[in-house]
């Protein structure tokens with residue numbers, strides 16, 4: 001959605017969460033009431049929860065905080081400012097990961113963070129779609145470079161999971177957070193965020209990654225990701241409506257700080273931290289792999305970041321890929 005569209009201009013008024021009459025909006029925007037109504041419909045089509053109440057007008061019940069570069073930058077720490085070459089905010093993009101994969105071709109050494117209000121083709125793991133409504137989530141990707149081969153950054157997704165947990169803690173959420181291998185962030189068993197890492201390795205020892213993070217902030221209750229998995233919003237966890245830009249700044253600070261130290265720090269240190277939040281430890285689980293289902297008891301993570309399962313024959317096996325869930329009894 002372009003900033004010039006009626007729908008976007010309407011958001012400037014409706015974002016406060018108060019009622020605005022159709023007449024008042026039409027007057028302020030120098031539009032007909034029909035044009036206002038069409039704009040409202042466009043917003044609803046993008047998943048924005050605009051209510052129309054006869055006699056009172058339109059409102060977005062909890063209000064909406066649009067992405068704001070100045071507000072984010074205000075809360076970035078010195079390390080993030082120093083190491084991040086650019087922070088870019090888009091209203092509309094196919095996928096923030098795709099955007100940065102394209103940037104990588106043009107500017108192969110830039111570090112960049114990309115945020116979008118809305119993705120038309122957001123991607124999740126295992127080829128799934130990542131669906132989020134306009135301005136109701138955090139769709140963030142980071143472009144980063146490591147001077148090493150791809151094997152040396154195995155386990156990066158675990159470290160990114162820990163960084164997200166630390167950002168949530170800084171935001172004031174101290175209980176209920178857990179991690180599900182390899183990289184789901186849960187709150188009381190429901191999915192709050194997911195990570196999609198894409199890596200481009202060059203033969204002469206440079207490895208570039210795009211770390212994509214999708215986090216639910218204020219998603220309206222509607223069919224969400226293709227995952228048939230329970231999910232939760234940050235707004236359901238904290239009492240006040242989420243301070244979107246402030247939270248994003250905290251998240252960027254944690255992610256950049258972790259990316260900075262990742263290649264020089266022992267993966268074991270991240271794993272030790274990760275295991276404190278392991279939602280599946282000791283549980284009977286089903287692992288779906290390319291070659292079929294494996295049943296076992298989750299025994300934690302190996303020093304290479306792989307899932308460790310004790311299978312029915314008492315053997316301990318490690319798995320680098322797959323999708324794990326608790327076995328239904």
Ligand code: BTN
Nearest residue numbers: 095097122123124125194212214
């Ligand atoms: C998952 O399947 O859990 C990972 C979801 C990752 C979604 C994010 S949203 C920002 C970035 N852009 C994308 O297209 N995907 C990631």
